[in-house]
């Protein structure tokens with residue numbers, strides 16, 4: 399058996415989720431795209447669904463992810479797919495919410511004969527310039543959509559480009575563009591469902607962006623989105639990566655280790671090998687820079703990271719099969 403594991407601490411996932419909930423006091427769309435940022439989408443949703451105040455929505459990037467989550471039956475909550483609506487896959491939108499991201503899609507929707515009530519969210523581009531209907535023409539486009547038979551506008555949203563930066567000038571500009579649209583829709587009594595904008599950076603540092611719902615991703619899994627945000631919510635990392643020493647050898651001064659002979663020993667060196675490499679997602683770019691926890695000390699990784707192995711310099715006391723922490727903590 400492979401002794402390398404990613405351990406998911408569900409207590410910490412619940413802790414982060416509840417902390418976000420407590421601070422924002424709004425509805426939560428838990429962003430579980432990319433397999434819940436690598437933490438296992440189905441398992442994470444199962445855990446979140448067990449909470450008293452479970453998320454009102456789930457957010458994913460791709461239709462495939464939404465289909466997987468829906469067909470797992472772990473939740474009956476709405477699932478929003480951030481990807482542009484796909485007119486070839488309409489059948490799935492009976493119980494998955496697509497995003498309208500362009501005026502072209504609105505023109506197409508005007509021509510589709512809808513035989514069911516289609517719930518949509520509208521992405522409004524306020525400056526991210528990745529997806530979305532331009533904020534300047536948003537009102538007229540939302541009006542157009544609101545008049546299409548069998549279309550229900552369940553939400554409108556925008557996405558911040560810089561909410562995780564210390565300087566919030568651009569994020570505040572995006573926010574003011576979005577806020578104006580929300581207010582104008584209210585004034586004109588156009589139903590737009592839920593307004594939402596806040597990703598993790600905004601959840602931490604922009605309380606004026608919470609609207610009806612927040613959309614945290616990375617913070618759920620215990621990480622601050624950058625080193626520049628505040629730590630206004632205490633977060634606990636959810637994942638640890640652990641392995642065991644699978645082989646020990648001694649090399650003499652002057653010998654080298656691994657592909658490309660990147661590491662050359664300047665003294666007799668004891669080497670432990672771990673069964674993890676870039677096939678497991680351990681970036682090759684970390685070669686020679688990686689440090690691991692072994693016993694009560696930090697050990698250096700030596701040479702180039704291989705596809706399924708790395709070598710580390712170990713002290714005399716290290717034993718075969720001893721535990722090693724690659725991501726995580728031990729004491730302090």
Ligand SMILES: Cc1ncc(COP(=O)(O)O)c(C=O)c1O
Pocket residue numbers: 429457480557596597598599613614615616617623
């Ligand atoms: C549309 C959208 N909303 C919310 C998020 C969550 O962002 P974060 O992980 O920074 O909280 C993402 C992820 O990038 C996203 O694409």
